[in-house]
Amino acid sequence: MAHLYVIAGHGAGDCGAVGYGYTEAERVRALASRLSTLGGGNVTIADMNRNWYADNGIMSLNIPKDWQILELHMDSNVPSVKGGHVIIEEGYSPDKYDTALANFISSFFPGRAEKIKPRDDLANPWRAAQRGYSYRLLENGFITNSGDLNKFNGQMDDLARGILNAFGIATASPAKEDSDGKVTSGGTSQDSVQHYGKVSYQSHIRDIGWACWQSDGRMSGTTGQNRRIEAFRLIPVGETDVAVHIKDVGDKEYKNISKGTILGTTGQNKRIEAIKIAGKDTPYIYRVHQKNIGWTDWTFNGNWAGTKGKGLQIEAIEIMAAKFLVNPHVQNRGWLGERACENIIGITGHNLRLEAFKINPLNIEIKAKAHIEGIGWKDYGMVTKDTVIGTTGQNKRIECLCFDGDFEYRVHVKNSGWTDWTKADGVSTLGTVGQALQIEAIQFR
Known part of the structure; x- marks a missing residue:
């Protein structure tokens, strides 16, 4: 019988593949949790808050x-392509x-040649081979095929048992427990000091109650302790509406909130599963740490953060005023849609070049320059929400960038990974010139 060390792919801001309202990162983390529950002490789950590809985690791994x-x-x-298989080095x-x-x-998810x-x-297969570890990558069907996805969701325990049996690990029915599980020790807790700022908020946490106020992107809640957030309060910056999705209640809306508005429930042991914040005077961005998923992407004003209908509790939240928005155009994917600039803008790990992007500066001034394949440097000056930085329909990579604005940024370069954070001072550049290396993603803070 083997001991299984399970890495859930993607995560830490990278959602992976997307299909029918589900993301690859969330689904494989749900499967990893079932492997742990059914496999008991014969299964170890790698840190699911990490992206083991992006942070090169296997190269520093220390396991037997x-x-x-x-x-x-x-x-x-x-949608017609289906099937699962095993990848080795x-x-x-x-x-x-x-x-x-x-x-x-191949029998559970048939369809591969x-x-x-x-x-x-x-x-990761190469890294594991270099370290002398026995490794394989398992593709659990196609998230874009409804048959594969429905079987993955509806027969997850059968899938988990089959995987464990392949490694000689016997499975047993898990003991019944509270719907949200037991509180665990360790993990991370929010700061125990009150922090008030431009955007301030406070969480009501399972077995803790109302915690200290936090502000401007600081974590409110806990991670790694299996403690649900049952309610929160937000000091609004101008007129603000909030909606929360509550266990056994569903969506509940709160119009024009005040500091004292309790968003959720207390004393009822009901988890919050998703939140939506819409500021009419000040646009907000926010993200949540959700059980089995970790941190979501930063979500912009008026959109849901979290998942509904999957029974997953929110364990921590971070909220702040929006800086600006970015819409990336990626090779073979096209325009991906506006997202908060704090997210990963583009796609890493799939060898897809960032070909263009648009910045919606909201209320700040931003200047941009880009070095483009076959064109060289192009100065876009002060950008507007309609400025296209880069090219579309020409298959040209962006190779280097320069910004001027009140923020820092970094870029993900093919074969090199993420650069260091750099001040957008209008002089410093990130990327390469003359090396034919594509920028795959950007991130701002």
Whole structure:
């Protein structure tokens, strides 16, 4: 019997593939949790708040060499494509676990031509091989295929048991517990000091009650302790409406709130699962830390953060006034839609170039320059929400960027990863010139 070390793919702001309202990062974390519950002490779950590809985590991993690493993913394509398979590093022969897992997953999610696919273009299989770990990546069907997704969601325990059986791990029915599980020790708690600022907020936390006020993007709540947020209060900056999705209640709206408005419930043991904040005078951005998912992307004024109908509690929140919005245009994906600038703007880990982007500066001044493949430097001056920085329809990569504004930024460059954070001073540049390396993503703060 093996000991299984499970890595849930993507995360930490990277949602992975998307289909039918679900994200790959959230779904594989739900599966990882079931593997842990059903596999007991024979399963160790890697930190699900991390992105193990982006932060190069395997290269610093320190686990016994006889443990078996399994990285969970779901694939995406056109809706008709389906099936699951196992990926291993090119040049290595599949072992008995790879073979057993491939036989199971190809029967559970049929449709692939190859049960086991050796590849030499993925970072984590190569990293694990360099470290001497036994590793395989499992594609659990296609999130973009309704049949695969419905089976994944509806038969998750069967899927988890089949995976565990491939590694010789016996499974047992879990003991009944509270609907949100037991509170655990460790993890991270919010600051125990009151912090008031431009945007201030306070959470009512399971078994703790009302915690200290936090502000301007500071964490309110806990992570890693399985403590639900049951309610929160927000000191509005101008007229503000809030909606929350509450266990057994559903959506509840609060119009033109005040500091004393309790957003949610207290004394009823009901978790908040999603929130929506809309400021009419000051636009907000906010994100939530949700059970089995971790931190969501920053969400802009009037949109839902969190998930509804999946029974997942919000454990922490962060709220602040919006700085500006960015809409990226990515190779083969097109325009992805406006998002808060604090998010990852673009896609990392898929070798997709950032071809263009638009900045909605809201109420601040931003100047931009870009070095574009085959064009060179182009100065866009003061940008507006309609300024297209880069090109579309020409298959040209953005190679280097320069900004002038009251913020810092960093870029993700092919083969190099993230640069250091740099002040947008109108002089400093990030990226490369003359090396034919594409920028894949940007992030601002």
